[in-house]
Amino acid sequence: MARMSASDRRAALARAALTVVERDGVHAATTRAIVAEAGMPLGSFHYAVPSRDELLRDVVELVVAGEGDAAFAALLADAVDPADAIRRTLTAYLEHVRAAPGREQAMFELTQYALRTADLQDLPAEQYARYHALAARILTAAQAHLGIRWTVPVAELARLVVTVTDGVTLGWLADRDDAAAERTIDLAAAALAPFAEPASDPTN
Amino acid sequence: MARMSASDRRAALARAALTVVERDGVHAATTRAIVAEAGMPLGSFHYAVPSRDELLRDVVELVVAGEGDAAFAALLADAVDPADAIRRTLTAYLEHVRAAPGREQAMFELTQYALRTADLQDLPAEQYARYHALAARILTAAQAHLGIRWTVPVAELARLVVTVTDGVTLGWLADRDDAAAERTIDLAAAALAPFAEPASDPTN
DNA sequence: CCCGAAGTTGGTCAAGTGTCCCAGACACAT
DNA sequence: ATGTGTCTGGGACACTTGACCAACTTCGGG
Numbered sequence: 071m072a073r074m075s076a077s078d079r080r081a082a083l084a085r086a087a088l089t090v091v092e093r094d095g096v097h098a099a100t101t102r103a104i105v106a107e108a109g110m111p112l113g114s115f116h117y118a119v120p121s122r123d124e125l126l127r128d129v130v131e132l133v134v135a136g137e138g139d140a141a142f143a144a145l146l147a148d149a150v151d152p153a154d155a156i157r158r159t160l161t162a163y164l165e166h167v168r169a170a171p172g173r174e175q176a177m178f179e180l181t182q183y184a185l186r187t188a189d190l191q192d193l194p195a196e197q198y199a200r201y202h203a204l205a206a207r208i209l210t211a212a213q214a215h216l217g218i219r220w221t222v223p224v225a226e227l228a229r230l231v232v233t234v235t236d237g238v239t240l241g242w243l244a245d246r247d248d249a250a251a252e253r254t255i256d257l258a259a260a261a262l263a264p265f266a267e268p269a270s271d272p273t274n
Numbered sequence: 275m276a277r278m279s280a281s282d283r284r285a286a287l288a289r290a291a292l293t294v295v296e297r298d299g300v301h302a303a304t305t306r307a308i309v310a311e312a313g314m315p316l317g318s319f320h321y322a323v324p325s326r327d328e329l330l331r332d333v334v335e336l337v338v339a340g341e342g343d344a345a346f347a348a349l350l351a352d353a354v355d356p357a358d359a360i361r362r363t364l365t366a367y368l369e370h371v372r373a374a375p376g377r378e379q380a381m382f383e384l385t386q387y388a389l390r391t392a393d394l395q396d397l398p399a400e401q402y403a404r405y406h407a408l409a410a411r412i413l414t415a416a417q418a419h420l421g422i423r424w425t426v427p428v429a430e431l432a433r434l435v436v437t438v439t440d441g442v443t444l445g446w447l448a449d450r451d452d453a454a455a456e457r458t459i460d461l462a463a464a465a466l467a468p469f470a471e472p473a474s475d476p477t478n
Numbered sequence: 479c480c481c482g483a484a485g486t487t488g489g490t491c492a493a494g495t496g497t498c499c500c501a502g503a504c505a506c507a508t
Numbered sequence: 509a510t511g512t513g514t515c516t517g518g519g520a521c522a523c524t525t526g527a528c529c530a531a532c533t534t535c536g537g538g
Contacts (some may be wrong), residue, residue, distance in 0.1 A: 100495065113519085199449070227460050227461065230462060234437060238438030254430070317486070317528090318486070
């Protein structure tokens, strides 16, 4: 095994653990499965990290941190109106899920696991705060790109958007019905579009 | 232990297993925890059911079958308009979640578990089909109660409603922010209400 | 009343788990 | 070169888990 600092090894273990969780689920993420994925001997595990739960915490934080760089905002440029923009963005997200179902399922599993683990109970709140903040950034950017203004607080709309993406994802994971998911997105876009008004609307 | 037929015992074990899953999570639903919950000796387990995975299948089916009797439709009577009706219904659902968070979390966990288990992969689709059917029934009933007509197919609207309830539940489970969840529901109600029109609207 | 079938139960096993240990190898400053 | 703290990695321990068994008790029909 190449020599590696304990902290580097810990990071490598977290990445390996995420790979295992995506592929086989949280319950399969044993210490042995993780070190096998990382190509390390078992002994390295507890040299690099005090306990398995602490590594899982790293994994959740890895997930939370790495979810932000979404290129969704770029899509806004092509959209012709708010409904179109919302539909395109949600569709892009669905494509992302379809391309790597295990990844999104891993997010849900990790959230549920954290909720059941005393030491990790604060993580889901942080995780969702980041999701909400990300959605808020996209919505704010959309105002400039589309020349519109949201008629309700962006923070509240952001939470609703995250709610819809989570719901669409869960539903699709359950029945893998692409067409139905698309229709749900169309409907959601139509439902959310009225919250936008032209930026210079004289009625305000 | 009272004498009991093997099939009755199997049903009792499935109920006990559900109780354990609600309280402690899927990973805690070991054969020993289940028989302890059911007040049975360990030996009874494999007399009544061939394997643990087969009992988990029973549990998922129990969940799928027993979710339908919601009394949500009754709330429609008091509502003054579609937005109010939707808000009341979603709020009632949120109350249901808040009263027994473990229960709804168990639903999610069981769905994820089924998706990861080869023998159970067909169950989530069935589970969500039932959710969608239930939502469709409520939406159809709402038409008569409120004297309105949905301007989009009920089946599609039903899937969106389930999407929203799932998303709201997941978000609330993560951060337990009652106020934020309430506002999300308010917003969702406002967004969905325009899909209703007076039943005798002359513009159609 | 008897007897085979059905049900009960504590004990046991092999596999798998998280955690820990320690003897050795390595890198680097002195 | 030598020493010191860091890293390696095979092995072990205590424990849990799902599964199984064999002896025992109870039931219901002939």
